[in-house]
Amino acid sequence: MKSLFKTAAVIGFAVAALTTTALTPARADDVKLGFVVKQPEEPWFQDEWKFADQAAKEKGFTVVKIGAEDGEKALAAIDNLGAQGAKGLVICTPDVKLGPALVARAKANNLKLMTVDDQLVDGEGKPLSDVPHMGISASKIGEQVGQAIVDEAKKRGWDLKTVGMIHVSYDQLPTAKDRVDGATKVLEAAGLPAANVFDAPQAKTDTESALNASTTVLNAHPDITHWVAAGLNDEAALGAARASEAVNITPDSMIAVGIGGADSAINEFKKSQPTGFFATVIISPKRHGYETSLNLYDWVVNGKAPPASVQTSGVLAKRDDYHDVRKSLGIE
Ligand code: FCA
Numbered sequence: 346m347k348s349l350f351k352t353a354a355v356i357g358f359a360v361a362a363l364t365t366t367a368l369t370p371a372r373a374d375d376v377k378l379g380f381v382v383k384q385p386e387e388p389w390f391q392d393e394w395k396f397a398d399q400a401a402k403e404k405g406f407t408v409v410k411i412g413a414e415d416g417e418k419a420l421a422a423i424d425n426l427g428a429q430g431a432k433g434l435v436i437c438t439p440d441v442k443l444g445p446a447l448v449a450r451a452k453a454n455n456l457k458l459m460t461v462d463d464q465l466v467d468g469e470g471k472p473l474s475d476v477p478h479m480g481i482s483a484s485k486i487g488e489q490v491g492q493a494i495v496d497e498a499k500k501r502g503w504d505l506k507t508v509g510m511i512h513v514s515y516d517q518l519p520t521a522k523d524r525v526d527g528a529t530k531v532l533e534a535a536g537l538p539a540a541n542v543f544d545a546p547q548a549k550t551d552t553e554s555a556l557n558a559s560t561t562v563l564n565a566h567p568d569i570t571h572w573v574a575a576g577l578n579d580e581a582a583l584g585a586a587r588a589s590e591a592v593n594i595t596p597d598s599m600i601a602v603g604i605g606g607a608d609s610a611i612n613e614f615k616k617s618q619p620t621g622f623f624a625t626v627i628i629s630p631k632r633h634g635y636e637t638s639l640n641l642y643d644w645v646v647n648g649k650a651p652p653a654s655v656q657t658s659g660v661l662a663k664r665d666d667y668h669d670v671r672k673s674l675g676i677e
Contacts, residue, residue: 379434385412388607396634427454487527513576521577555584579603586621
């Protein structure tokens with residue numbers, strides 16, 4: 346009898362303890378959150394991490410930063426975070442089609458899940474809209490790229506009918522397709538013939554892949570003397586610019602405009618002479634790193650769900666004004 350009472354008391358105590366744990370908001374210094382990115386070597390993602398760290402420092406939580414270059418690593422990262430007792434993660438996935446698998450894995454590990462930059466899709470390619478997401482307004486930013494190219498081509502007195510476009514594409518990623526489509530639409534509306542848009546599909550979203558894809562295009566059209574280039578990010582535009590240099594197209598015959606504005610672009614602007622990388626649309630690593638982390642923290646600690654979808658904007662910057670633009674965005 347005595348032992349039965351004892352057992353009941355122990356169970357009662359355990360239930361009380363569990364209830365208390367469930368009701369007590371987590372203390373900041375107990376909270377661990379993951380920030381997983383697909384390309385940790387890319388300056389954009391390093392900036393996201395930097396701003397995630399800033400949020401963590403301000404609020405007193407811990408950010409665990411993990412690079413996951415493929416699906417296997419992304420799933421392992423989620424298990425790893427679960428094993429460490431993390432409460433949630435922000436992810437820019439290496440493959441958006443992993444959507445349902447990532448959601449299931451986060452759920453199995455009791456982790457709240459948010460996405461940044463690249464939105465998850467289901468088996469049919471539809472966005473997983475119940476996972477909170479912060480991305481860029483891809484079509485609009487692509488149109489800004491197109492407009493910057495058109496304006497500069499006019500300034501240089503080019504006849505758009507004779508200009509070739511290196512269309513650096515990575516169509517399996519919807520935000521990439523929307524960005525490049527936006528740029529192409531503006532260029533064609535301004536008079537660049539659709540027949541002069543040459544697709545340069547990248548195997549990966551880095552400079553080397555863009556360089557390889559662009560080189561093929563340039564080699565196939567030695568008759569064209571004036572070139573423009575657009576792609577999903579600064580690395581894509583840089584790859585096109587590097588390819589033009591390799592075939593002796595001078596910077597005054599090339600207008601490549603990127604998207605990002607992290608060190609990949611800034612280092613280019615710092616060179617003593619202009620290159621074919623003419624401009625970038627600076628997007629905000631602060632919003633994508635700092636704000637996503639704070640939103641996730643608020644969700645974990647206060648139960649306040651993040652906005653379902655946020656689309657951030659961008660501002661055009663060139664060699665001569667990038668400092669001012671960066672200052673106005675609070676990233677310098
Ligand atoms: C994608 C690209 C990155 C960056 C980000 C906002 O993830 O691969 O380079 O542009 O969107």
